[in-house]
Amino acid sequence: MNTDIFAYETKCRAMGYSLIAGVDEAGRGPLAGAVYAAAVIFDEGVYIDGVNDSKKLTPKKRDALYDEIIAKARAYSICAIDEKTIDQINILEATYKAFQGAIEGLCPAPDYCLIDGNRSKGITVPHETVVKGDSLSFSIAAASILAKVARDRYIEEADKLYPQYGFALHKGYGTKAHLEAIAKFGPCPIHRLTFKGVREHVK
Numbered sequence: 452m453n454t455d456i457f458a459y460e461t462k463c464r465a466m467g468y469s470l471i472a473g474v475d476e477a478g479r480g481p482l483a484g485a486v487y488a489a490a491v492i493f494d495e496g497v498y499i500d501g502v503n504d505s506k507k508l509t510p511k512k513r514d515a516l517y518d519e520i521i522a523k524a525r526a527y528s529i530c531a532i533d534e535k536t537i538d539q540i541n542i543l544e545a546t547y548k549a550f551q552g553a554i555e556g557l558c559p560a561p562d563y564c565l566i567d568g569n570r571s572k573g574i575t576v577p578h579e580t581v582v583k584g585d586s587l588s589f590s591i592a593a594a595s596i597l598a599k600v601a602r603d604r605y606i607e608e609a610d611k612l613y614p615q616y617g618f619a620l621h622k623g624y625g626t627k628a629h630l631e632a633i634a635k636f637g638p639c640p641i642h643r644l645t646f647k648g649v650r651e652h653v654k
Contacts, residue, residue, distance in 0.1 A: 456502075459581060459588040463563050464495065468577070470525070472561035473590025474553060476546050477598035481623030482633070482649050483616070483642045484606050485531040486542065488549035489597035490557055490564070491590060492525045499523060502592045506585075510603070517600040520593045528556030529601045538645045547572040553594075567591045613639045 463471045476488040499519050501512060508516070521527055530552030532545040540548070551573050554564060564578035565588050571580050584591035603622060610619035616632045616639060623629070625648045633642070633652050642649045 456587070456589045456592070459565050459584075460495075460590060463565070466563075468563035469495075470559055470562045471590060472526075472554060472557060472564045472576075473567075473584070473588055473592070473594040474550055474564050475567040475585055475591050475595040475598055476549055477595070477602045478623070479542055479546055480625075481606075481643075482625050482629065482646045483534065483618065483623035483639070484609060485533045485602070486537060486545050486549050487529060487531050487598045487602040487605070488546070488553040489527065489529045489594040489601065490550075490553035490561070491520060491527040491593045491597060492557060492559070492561055493523065493590060493593070494525050497523050498589070499593070502589060502596065503586065506595075506599075508596070513596050513600050513603075516593075516596050520597060524593070526557045526559060526561075527597060528553045529597055530556060531601070531605070534641050534643045537643050541645075542643075543570075544572075550574065565591050567595065609641055613641070 460471050470492055472490045472492045474490045478486045530549045532549045537545040561576055564576050566580045567584035568580050569582050585595040606618050606622050615636050617628055621629050630648050637652050638649050644653050
């Protein structure tokens with residue numbers, strides 16, 4: 452077991468905190484769909500082999516870990532902020548809003564949060580941001596898996612509604628095939644109309 456992955460959680464417990472939530476997002480970059488955030492709390496001593504930055508895992512491994520994380524977590528919460536809100540308030544503000552929603556959805560409420568990245572906003576719980584946190588903190592890595600799997604499942608359902616865009620393949624990111632589909636068919640209802648690659652084709 453890689454004990455380094457618990458360094459941040461161990462530090463927090465030494466500071467007197469016990470309900471420590473890892474928080475991460477998925478879907479800031481795509482041209483379509485919601486941005487997702489997840490927050491997860493584990494009891495001390497819980498370990499799940501294979502938990503790591505979701506981007507380093509295969510979809511099959513993420514799916515298996517998703518179920519195990521939910522089964523072993525003290526609490527977890529997933530929040531999605533839709534594309535219309537993203538267009539209204541911008542993707543950074545929408546990500547902050549997703550973080551807040553995920554944290555507020557936890558029961559019991561956390562007494563400390565470890566948030567992936569270098570910025571946060573509007574979080575009232577004591578917290579810190581951790582750059583590359585999904586590789587450095589077990590709790591953040593678990594949250595990254597929950598957010599990624601939840602968003603992938605959502606966008607795969609969207610693929611059934613709008614099959615001409617190929618969402619199941621590229622998950623909404625701005626691939627050549629996706630951009631060509633937008634140019635050919637125009638944006639669909641879940642496209643982010645303020646994003647480059649989409650806004651050029653808004654009528």
